[in-house]
Amino acid sequence: MADIHLDAVTKIFGKQVRAVDRVELTIADQEFMVLLGPSGCGKTTLMRMIAGLEYPDGGRIRIGGRDVTDLPPRKRPIAMVFQSYAVFPHLTVADNISFGLRMRHTPKADIRRRVEEVAGLVQLGPYLERFPAQLSGGQRQRVAVARAVVMEPDVLLMDEPLSNLDALLRLTFRAELKRLVAELKTTTIYVTHDQVEALSLGDRIAVMREGRIIQVDAPMAVYDRPVNEFVGGFIGNPPMNYLRGRIERDGGTARVMIGEHALPVPPEARPDTAGDVLVGIRAEHVTASDRAVAGAIEARTEVVEPLGPQLLVTALVGDQRIKLLTHPDFAIQPDQPIWLQPDPGKLRWFDTGTREAIVPSV
Amino acid sequence: MRSTTGGRSSCPLPSAPFPLSSVICRLTAELTLKAHKLGWAPYLLLLPSLAFLAIFFAAPMIQAFGLAFQNGDGEWSTVSIRTMLDDAAFWRSLRTTLLLIVLVIPIQFTLAMTMALVVNAKLKGSGLWLYIFAIPLGISELSAGIIWFAIFTERGWLNSFLEGLGIVDRPIIFLNYQEPLLILLAIVLAEAWRATSIIMIILVAGLQSIPKDYLEAADMLGATTWQKIWRVILPLLRPSIQVALILRTILAFQVFATVIALAGRGLTTLSAESYRWYGDLQNSNVAAAYASLILLLSVISTLFFLWLVPANQDRV
Incomplete structure (x- = not known):
């Protein structure tokens, strides 16, 4: 069992900067947890504290029920893949992979067997006698992963392992990594600023900002139900649209207004508040038509970008900009009228002051 | 990380562990590539240093070689070389010089490595340590010799100290010409004190160029401090170690003032012999023979x- 408990973990840099601020997080055994956030949000610092490379200024870290807060890295049941790979340039691939086992004085026969096994797993078999300088970036990355995996750690930490690869390799490796980790069933913490990686890899995502975790949930739950404006904007490409709206109440009936347009929203999908709100809607949850449709919002197209599988349309609703994804065959030109129908069930509501989500109570 | 240049691809993959041919091939390819782009500008820029080296190093060197193979009348001859080899002091001076190198350099490297690791540990005030360690660098070889002479001489600081503590009744004569071994040890001490910090500086520079990630990766892979030093730091430090070894050994072959100050004529080295033949014996040909030998x-x-410490690793 290698569940991880973070209890009020804090790291302060200098006197003022709370890089990680009282983080509470529980990661289940065999779970793939992604720490996601913009640069400087504290995700790497948090991972380094779990690794033992940084000492927390407050809080405790427990792995598999054991308090490891005061243990040096080598006494923790952890392996780590570095962003820079940190593959030793003076050692061959085989010696790099076996480094940790040799430090532990594992018997030679065992080392050879396990190195070959792991090398096969990451397709490095033919390169065992090469030096890192003779490898491509992708192969070096595999060495870094193999070197960590061969230790059979209880917890695998990965710090942006794909960020130094080019786009195509990143795509290949993402799938490979997901397969590998699923096979190994190791509890994994994966740090990234790339929301696509987070969505595609994680069992759960912990979204971080300014040293705090602001939402932890399954990828699609974070995507569909962001807890605040920031999360909705950070996750998803294009980011969630936010329109300034107003809920007008007249006795028992209520209307949602976007500018001059009334949005047809069934009562159960509507918050109980009145007054200004921020209406959030994903680009793929807006149906567009080039002809007037009853109840639809009239807008004007501004930019039309073919993305291949979809068409990304930027349109103006009054003075507010909205992005929507349509079928690639949708024949629309810039500067044309367009009628938009957001899926009422997919609408999200945010407080205009706090920017936090307002959840309909029904 | 290096970018891939077109010139590299034609090079054979380096054969471990010493891919000299491939490195040279790669270098040549890159230089050719650059020469195409830059024309003659690089050579023009090199000219001043080349002129400096030619006038102040290459010319005197050739001259010294010439002198070594001439007799007193300026005719070509091996008589100066033979005079050097037949001289009673020759083998003594060679032995002392080599002995000093064998004794001093390992001591200096162990010390310098320790000092460099202390400085690089980024402890509180480690910057101060660097300055303290570097103080002897500002002192000339002769002054260093005289300082240590003042310590070891009959009425020197060490004897005063020992007497003051009541450990000895009367001064010990450390620099006794009947005891060349003691004098040698005094020279070893003086040289270690004087020239260890130059090695340390080179090693500190090397240590600072090792990315922190390598050490953290070793940490994560369970390496103890010793294992990190032996398995990661020292191998990655090879280029610096090589430079330091070469530099230090070359300087050790020239050791002169420290020996003169501490031993006078009691012990002699190659450069001391060269000086004696040039100054006392007025024979610049034999002096040149010694210089050429050095x-x-x-x-x-x-x-x-x-060959021993190949520096070119396959750096990522």
Whole structure:
């Protein structure tokens, strides 16, 4: 069992900067947890504290029920893949992979067997006698992963392992990594600023900002139900649209207004508040038509970008900009009228002051 | 991380562990590539340093070689070389010089490595340590010799200290010409004190160029401090170690003032002999023979260290 408990973990840099601020997080055994956030949000610092490379200024870290807060890295049941790979340039691939086992004085026969096994797993078999300088970036990355995996750690930490690869390799490796980790069933913490990686890899995502975790949930739950404006904007490409709206109440009936347009929203999908709100809607949850449709919002197209599988349309609703994804065959030109129908069930509501989500109570 | 240049691809993959041919091939390819782009500008920029080296190093060197193979009348002859080899002091001076190198350099490297690791540990006030360690660098060889002479001499600081503590009744004569071994040890001490910090500086620079990630990766892979030093730091420090070894050995072949100050004529070295033949015996040909021998030995030791500690690793 290698569940991880973070209890009020804090790291302060200098006197003022709370890089990680009282983080509470529980990661289940065999779970793939992604720490996601913009640069400087504290995700790497948090991972380094779990690794033992940084000492927390407050809080405790427990792995598999054991308090490891005061243990040096080598006494923790952890392996780590570095962003820079940190593959030793003076050692061959085989010696790099076996480094940790040799430090532990594992018997030679065992080392050879396990190195070959792991090398096969990451397709490095033919390169065992090469030096890192003779490898491509992708192969070096595999060495870094193999070197960590061969230790059979209880917890695998990965710090942006794909960020130094080019786009195509990143795509290949993402799938490979997901397969590998699923096979190994190791509890994994994966740090990234790339929301696509987070969505595609994680069992759960912990979204971080300014040293705090602001939402932890399954990828699609974070995507569909962001807890605040920031999360909705950070996750998803294009980011969630936010329109300034107003809920007008007249006795028992209520209307949602976007500018001059009334949005047809069934009562159960509507918050109980009145007054200004921020209406959030994903680009793929807006149906567009080039002809007037009853109840639809009239807008004007501004930019039309073919993305291949979809068409990304930027349109103006009054003075507010909205992005929507349509079928690639949708024949629309810039500067044309367009009628938009957001899926009422997919609408999200945010407080205009706090920017936090307002959840309909029904 | 290096970018891939077109010139590299034609090079054979380096054969471990010493891919000299491939490195040279790669270098040549890159230089050719650059020469195409830059024309003659690089050579023009090199000219001042080349002129400096030619006038102040290459010319005197050739001159010294010439002198070594001439007799007193300026005719070509091996008589000066033979005079050097037949001289009673020759083998003594060679032995002392080599003995000093064998004794001093390992001590200096162990010390320098320790000091460099202390400085690099980024402890509180480690910057101060660097300055303290570097103080002897500002003191000339002769002054250093005189300082240590003042410590070891009959009425010197060490004897005063020992007497003050009541450990000895009367001064011990450390620098006794009947005891060359003691004098040698005094020279070893003086040299270690004087020239360890130059090695340390080179090693500190090397240590600072090792990315922190390598050490953290070793940490994560369960390496103890010793394992990190032996398995990661020292191998990655090879280029610096090589430079330091070569530099230090070349300087050790030239050791002169420290020996003169502490031993006078009690112990002699190659450069002391060269000086004696030039000054006391007024024979610049034999002096040049000694100088040429020092140069030859320096070249041999350099090649030896290039072979012993290959610096070119496959850096990522």
